Amino acid sequence: MGQNVDVYAAAESAPWDEVVADAFTRVTRQIADVRSRSPFYADLFDAAGIGPEYQIRDWDDLTRIPTTDKREIRASLAAAPPLGRHLGVDRARLVQIQATSGTTGSPSYLGVTEADIATWNELGARAFYAAGFRKGDVVLHAWSLSKGFTGGVPVVRMLAHLGATVIPVGAEAGLHKILTVAKEQEAVAMCTAPNFALYLADKCMETIGVSANDLAIAKLVVGGEPGGGLPAIRARIQDGWGATCCEVLGNSDIATIVWAECPERDGMHFIGQGLVLPEIVDPVTGRHVEPVAGATGELLYTALQREASALIRFRSGDMVQIIDTDCACGRTSYKLRCEGRTDDMLLVRGINVWPTAVQGVVADFAPRTTGAMRIVLDFAGHVTNENLMLKVEHAPDTPADAHDELARDISSAIRSRLSFRADVRIVPAGELEPPGAAKVRLVERSI
Amino acid sequence: MGQNVDVYAAAESAPWDEVVADAFTRVTRQIADVRSRSPFYADLFDAAGIGPEYQIRDWDDLTRIPTTDKREIRASLAAAPPLGRHLGVDRARLVQIQATSGTTGSPSYLGVTEADIATWNELGARAFYAAGFRKGDVVLHAWSLSKGFTGGVPVVRMLAHLGATVIPVGAEAGLHKILTVAKEQEAVAMCTAPNFALYLADKCMETIGVSANDLAIAKLVVGGEPGGGLPAIRARIQDGWGATCCEVLGNSDIATIVWAECPERDGMHFIGQGLVLPEIVDPVTGRHVEPVAGATGELLYTALQREASALIRFRSGDMVQIIDTDCACGRTSYKLRCEGRTDDMLLVRGINVWPTAVQGVVADFAPRTTGAMRIVLDFAGHVTNENLMLKVEHAPDTPADAHDELARDISSAIRSRLSFRADVRIVPAGELEPPGAAKVRLVERSI
Structure with missing residues (x-):
């Protein structure tokens, strides 16, 4: 099964029920592990009567675990600065600290260990591979690189892990620099925000005297804000650049990228098999929503092997709609699109x-x-x-x-x-x- | 010799004449290697009668090799875009492309392989170690992170290589964000530009309601522009932050950092033993200048094992003065300070x-x-x-x-x-x- 499918990791084409069953085993282990390391989760689980031996065999078992939201993470950070009661490892083991934005409220923070970075790198490599990025591609990074944003340095590492030649330019470099570097370095791919991709294409001729269409960029990955999945916006981006445009979605607190479009480009596949468990729930009742075409709900995530700043059943605030459960690309996960954020509604x-x-x-x-x-x-x-x-x-x-x-x-x-x-x-x-x-x-x- | 000296690499305390003799052997090898890979250097060496068997035994032998300057590198880039006639490796082997600024003229570019990044990481780890940065230190990165600047992502990698916990904030994040993160994450060290370090300290109280002196930052590394070595500016930075302030110096085309101050803080040691060969020459006659206290001249660099974008006898444009040839810290290289740039005089x-x-x-x-x-x-x-x-x-x-x-x-x-x-x-x-x-x-x- 899936042997002839063009994916970065074989798990992406494994039967979906096997992926879910494997995730239940892993989340069972992660719950026991995290409760032993994180006072935040120990308290949360104790209050819910979830002991160290608690077993997850199905969605019902999982749904009994309390969810965590952004507000509780902020409270944990405030209660035990600088990285909260959910940190879970010695600070000396952290190799990087990232700031999470920004959509709501003040910045919060998360630490990552060497192993956590390896997980992110694997996720990123799968996602960029799905979008058509390949080893040896010259890729211009044009998301924000500053402020500790997880779309910055972590994405540079992901692209390097895939084997691409990264040019870490960043959105902060501005129109002229980004377009000049794209042209002079003959970049074949770029990752950036969808509205900025559109703006760069619109301003390319007046800024550097060449149409974006005539640059070598043939593959775009957009994300970080909604828009890349809207047909009219995507069409304008693709026409402007003469390039394919794939959308990605993630969550700063879990991982920059967890969903990515394949060459079919009609919704984002889950690409975190073995590393993350996604769930869809009714945002009001909290009930599990089966991921069938047309279903909508809020996305929750559980990190299956996170060492630092681990999160169990974290409410992303992203409202999604399931597009399909089947795809010509051979990836077996369902596909979705983000409709907006619970706090934006x-x-x-x-x-x-x-x-x-x-x-x-x-x-x-x-x-x-x-x-x-x-x-x-x-x-x-x-x-x-x-x-x-x-x-x-x-x-x-x-x-x-x-x-x-x-x-x-x-x-x-x-x-x-x-x-x-x-x-x-x-x-x-x-x-x-x-x-x-x-x-x-x-x-x-x-x- | 040097066993009890607190250095990152033993070579930093090896007898200086051994370091130089070893460098002559390596540069002999590198010259033969680079001429076989780079048409730019093959032409340059042929014109000067430097054959593949040419041996470097002393400074006189070295001085017969033609120098390369920024203008020639730009011409090489223009003759064979995007990375010039001096690239020297298959583009597919590059893992990153950096843009070099900016002090003079338009940006130019250099590629780095996995091995080149490993060299840069070693240089950076030695330099930050000399300045007192240690494994487990929470370090705020506040140089520019965008535009492909070599003080950006490459320095994040260096700090990670040293084992520090890096917060990649970047100067672009601005006063408020940088100071807020420094405070909230209890960073103990920071790297930034000297004038910006001063400005951050001056504005700290009015920006976040705390004096920079009361933040946890106890170690600063400054560089990227002159000033950090001027006694009055350094004193104000150190007073403002209640921190030690060490200056570093490098060159985007060779490596971000090649010189770094030790705890004595009276001039920057060379820290590139085995990786880079520095030279001081009279900028007008091109004659070798012996690095004795008080001597002045222009700094030249030869990369001893660079794979991509290798440079031999590259004129940095930095005018330096030798401070001393001896140091209580046990490092055996001479110490210098940058007086300015040849093109600024x-x-x-x-x-x-x-x-x-x-x-x-x-x-x-x-x-x-x-x-x-x-x-x-x-x-x-x-x-x-x-x-x-x-x-x-x-x-x-x-x-x-x-x-x-x-x-x-x-x-x-x-x-x-x-x-x-x-x-x-x-x-x-x-x-x-x-x-x-x-x-x-x-x-x-x-x-």
């Missing part, structure tokens, strides 16, 4: 609204818009019974007398596709902050 | 002026100045017969009626210590661009 007259979904609708209006947009929150909290306010950038060559029609068309597409009403305000191209080293914000508060 | 009424030396005089006027200054070039080229124009920032609490006296005092100190006349203009604290991810410019052109 808006409730507009009782309708759930994900900012990413709104971005998807706006992106479909290219070339009349630049694709840049912001939802303006003119109310406290995340619930409103008014129309949602939306700013959309028109393209530089959209004539002024066509703006009203554009606003009406977007408004009507939102009403029919997302079932809520939006007041659309068309703003000049370039008015919204351009993408850079930080995640693009899709929402801004006016209150 | 100004000629003011026939007097050689290094911007760094001017900065040193200005720094002595703390706390009346912030230490920030710029030489304003109001003439074309590097030669003038007029007074040199100098902008100096006064400290925030220096009263306006004391500015004229400050200007006169600085002007007179420059006249007596550096033998030229300067017109000093006092400007408000904060007017000159603050230090950040880029090297601090000491010179600005108004013409």
